[in-house]
Amino acid sequence: MNNALVIGGTRFIGRHLVEDLLDNDYDVTIFNRGNHDNPFSDDPRVQHIQGDRKDDEALRTAKLTVEPDAVFDCVAYHPGDVVSAVDTFTDVDAYVYISSGAAYGTEEIPKREGVAQLCDCSDEQAQSDSDESYGPRKAEGDRVVFEAASRGINAMSIRPCIVYGPDDYTERLDYWIDRVLNYDRVLVPGDGTNLWHRAYVEDVASAMRIIAEEGEAGEAYNVGDQRLVTLREMVELVADVAGTDVEVVTAGERELAAADLSPTDFILYREYPHVLSTGKLAALGWESTPVEEAMRRSVESHRESERDGAEWDPGREAEERVLSILDTL
Template sequence: MDTALVIGGTRFIGRHLVEELLAHDYDVTIFNRGNYDNPFADDDRVTQVQGDRTNDSALEAAAADVNPDAVFDCVAYYPRDVRAATEIFADCDAYVSISSGDAYGREEIPKREDETPMRPCTTEQETDESGDTYGNRKAEGDRAVVAAAERGVNAMSVRPCIVYGPHDYTERLDFWLDRVLEYDRLIVPGDGTNIWHRAYVEDVASALRIVAERGDPGEFYNIGDRRLVTLQEMVELIADVADADVELVHAGPRELEAGGLLTDDYIFYRDYPHVLSTAKLAALDWESTPLEEAMARTLEEHLKSERDGSEHDPGREAEERVLDILDTL
């Protein structure tokens, strides 16, 4: 495959995907509304076509103009998006949609593509805009991928767990990066052993390309770091790459209550472990970046940015009250 159309392509996962495709000698076109700065505006290897992906006529025009070998759908938030795209790009060598590990409908360890059932999705949920139905909509989008493959379309999807890395506009990991850089005592909710599987963004990008090149139509592929770490281990890893001397203090629900806090106030905290099996993707010769290297790259870009993750901050003054109480125990 030589030509790629990336629906999205200027923000987080899409931005890294374009870089991945360029590194593997693809001619790349990005299709989006142009609402965000285009990091590839000065790169003559990348063409930008402006349009709304929910406008089928605009997508059809892009399909005709670009005639891509591979299509990567970074912004398929609704089942209708996948159904329309698999019709419009039915003749392409590969259509790959970004789904989510949230599409799984049962808590088990690990969640496997061919064993763990998907969430149901009602007609009302298909068009709902709230975060509560995100996983349901992604699951239904994956069912649309299966239906397209049954029609002969080379459609596949990838299911990342929570994604981190440079240029993450959600600022989820930025909260913990900033905490490690700013304070010498940090609260880790619970006993620090909870696990929420994460995926480094450059690995998500390489997985998208590999699935397009080697994946099987109608299949889903989980993406996540091949080596999992607990929440405490993640914070310790940040401290190691930042060369920061930080004391980590555990605080359970009773201790946090003193500051009016909950364990769920902390980003990346999850009571039940969320773990995805990545064996199916690894069988395509995909590999994940070593955690130390991934975190070092993430920290380097964080230091150049203005992001601090403050929207995820449970409140330092409240934390200080908790720490003061813990010091008296």
């Protein structure tokens, strides 16, 4: 297996996947609409086919042109996308679909593949683009993969939790890095022990390749950092690798409400712990990057970029009001 087709491949997970494949001697072709800058435009090792993955004819043309051994689907956001893909790539050695930890429909610790129940998905949700339908849509894509495998198609899926690292256009982690780099005191909602499993992007990329090489058709594989850190620990880790000192100040619902804030106004806060079991993936030979090193690379990337996470900013003035309230207690 050495010829890969990456559907997507230019933004975040797909970009790091292409780099991982190149590092492991794959011939790589990316297939996308060309709506985003192509970081591999000057790299002769990466071929590019322009087309819309929702156009079945374009997808078939890409397959006939590349004749891939492995297909990595980074931009299948609706179940119908997965249906088209598995019907197109019926004879490849591996089709790997990016699902999500959000596909799980029950709160369990940890969430295990084949044990924790997946979200249901209505016909309306399957066609939706809403944030609320994201988990159900990803779960239905998993079910398409399972059904395809029952027909002899070598399809499998990967379920990342919150993905972070260099080139993250969501800027979720960048909000917290920006706070650490620019303020002496960082406000963290709750008591700081909030736990939302995260996955370093380079580890997600290597996991996709390993699943294609070693995984079993019809199986799903969770991926996430093998060492979890709480929200408070994450902020402290950012400060440590950035070489700065910050005071982490925690605030409960009552203190936050005094400034018209709530815990969910802070990105990466989740009331109930979200933890994925990664033992099944590790059994294939996958290893995660130490979280300290992953965070160091993330902070370096942040400093070199213009990302600041402003989209997620609950308002520094409101935070300062909370900090003042806490100082008087």
